[in-house]
Amino acid sequence: MYLYLAINIASFTIPFLYSFQKKMNFIQHWKPVFLAIIMVAIPFLIWDVWFTKIGVWGFNQQYLLGFNFFYLPIEEILFFLCIPYASIFTHYALLHFFPNLALPKQVTKVITVSLILASILILFFNFNKWYTLLDFAVFTMLLTYSLSSKNNLLSKFFITFLVILIPFFIVNGVLTGSFIEGEIVWYNNFENLGVRLGTIPLEDVFYAFSMLYSVIILIEKMKPRFKTI
Amino acid sequence: MILFVTITVITFLLMECVTWLTHKYVMHGFMWYFHEDHHQPRYQNTFERNDVFFVIFALPSILLFFFGLQEGINYKFFIGLGILLYGIAYFLVHDVLIHQRFRWFKNTKNKYLTGLRKAHKVHHKHLGKEKGECFGMLNVPLKYYNI
Numbered sequence: 414m415y416l417y418l419a420i421n422i423a424s425f426t427i428p429f430l431y432s433f434q435k436k437m438n439f440i441q442h443w444k445p446v447f448l449a450i451i452m453v454a455i456p457f458l459i460w461d462v463w464f465t466k467i468g469v470w471g472f473n474q475q476y477l478l479g480f481n482f483f484y485l486p487i488e489e490i491l492f493f494l495c496i497p498y499a500s501i502f503t504h505y506a507l508l509h510f511f512p513n514l515a516l517p518k519q520v521t522k523v524i525t526v527s528l529i530l531a532s533i534l535i536l537f538f539n540f541n542k543w544y545t546l547l548d549f550a551v552f553t554m555l556l557t558y559s560l561s562s563k564n565n566l567l568s569k570f571f572i573t574f575l576v577i578l579i580p581f582f583i584v585n586g587v588l589t590g591s592f593i594e595g596e597i598v599w600y601n602n603f604e605n606l607g608v609r610l611g612t613i614p615l616e617d618v619f620y621a622f623s624m625l626y627s628v629i630i631l632i633e634k635m636k637p638r639f640k641t642i
Numbered sequence: 643m644i645l646f647v648t649i650t651v652i653t654f655l656l657m658e659c660v661t662w663l664t665h666k667y668v669m670h671g672f673m674w675y676f677h678e679d680h681h682q683p684r685y686q687n688t689f690e691r692n693d694v695f696f697v698i699f700a701l702p703s704i705l706l707f708f709f710g711l712q713e714g715i716n717y718k719f720f721i722g723l724g725i726l727l728y729g730i731a732y733f734l735v736h737d738v739l740i741h742q743r744f745r746w747f748k749n750t751k752n753k754y755l756t757g758l759r760k761a762h763k764v765h766h767k768h769l770g771k772e773k774g775e776c777f778g779m780l781n782v783p784l785k786y787y788n789i
Contacts (some may be wrong), residue, residue, distance in 0.1 A: 529663065533656070540649050541717045550652045557659035561778060
């Protein structure tokens with residue numbers, strides 16, 4: 414059964430079709446959106462190839478088409494296009510319909526600094542686990558960058574990300590084996606904290622956060638160049 | 643082996659984050675007492691009160707070297723190494739290149755180094771605790787590299 418491909422297509426199709434909805438017309442921004450997604454996908458794919466190679470995680474052939482490039486199944490490569498698109502669409506759709514959606518500046522700052530401290534603490538005790546190490550390192554660096562850049566995107570993204578977490582838990586739940594026999598993607602628990610939210614490793618939440626936040630930073634940076642959004 | 647190298651590199655990079663945060667929220671926060679004399683225009687003595695931060699940052703590094711060498715070498719040693727290497731880089735950039743406590747690389751034309759120097763000059767424009775800018779040390783806004 415080609416379940417992984419089906420998940421990709423289902424996640425992508427609905428937001429993509431709604432991108433043509435007249436009122437919001439999200440598709441007009443396709444250039445910066447796809448460019449940003451691709452720019453972020455490249456380092457994440459390199460990271461993915463490496464971790465697949467050293468066995469931090471891997472894929473169950475039972476749910477795949479069977480085409481691999483550099484250790485990665487084609488579905489995994491599509492993941493970095495489909496899932497960010499669906500999530501980024503959700504972020505901008507929420508802001509379109511609720512333009513004032515934002516945490517106060519001071520609250521955002523306190524949350525950011527607390528997350529950085531928690532993340533450094535987790536890192537300090539788990540430097541010997543590959544996934545935890547890279548995941549929280551990237552997360553810490555991004556959050557510190559956001560504090561120093563004063564771009565204020567987090568005040569919105571902290572809220573929209575909570576909404577994005579709902580489909581995230583469904584999609585990632587299925588990928589990691591909720592509701593199905595076995596799993597599509599397996600994780601080596603020696604290389605992560607071993608904390609699972611249902612079947613999802615805790616690190617995945619921060620992984621998704623870093624990936625999507627990077628895309629949004631890039632979209633916002635390219636905005637003046639494309640004069641959209 | 644790759645893990646140990648990665649740990650050292652990541653620690654080095656994270657130390658820039660830690661430095662930025664400490665500088666902004668601790669040195670310009672409740673530990674301003676120690677940092678204040680560093681924002682005075684001239685050095686009064688060979689050492690300044692601000693140098694206490696070298697001791698503060700060296701302590702975890704020393705402890706990590708110690709605990710990283712219990713029963714063979716373990717990953718803590720490489721966190722300590724990352725902190726040490728960052729400390730050396732910090733000293734060379736901040737205390738030598740910028741503040742010239744030793745008269746080395748005085749005439750550098752390297753764009754990255756002169757950029758760091760300019761950004762830190764901007765940080766020192768402010769003599770007080772509040773309203774600072776450019777709290778980073780090895781990573782500063784791009785604009786400073788192109789002046």
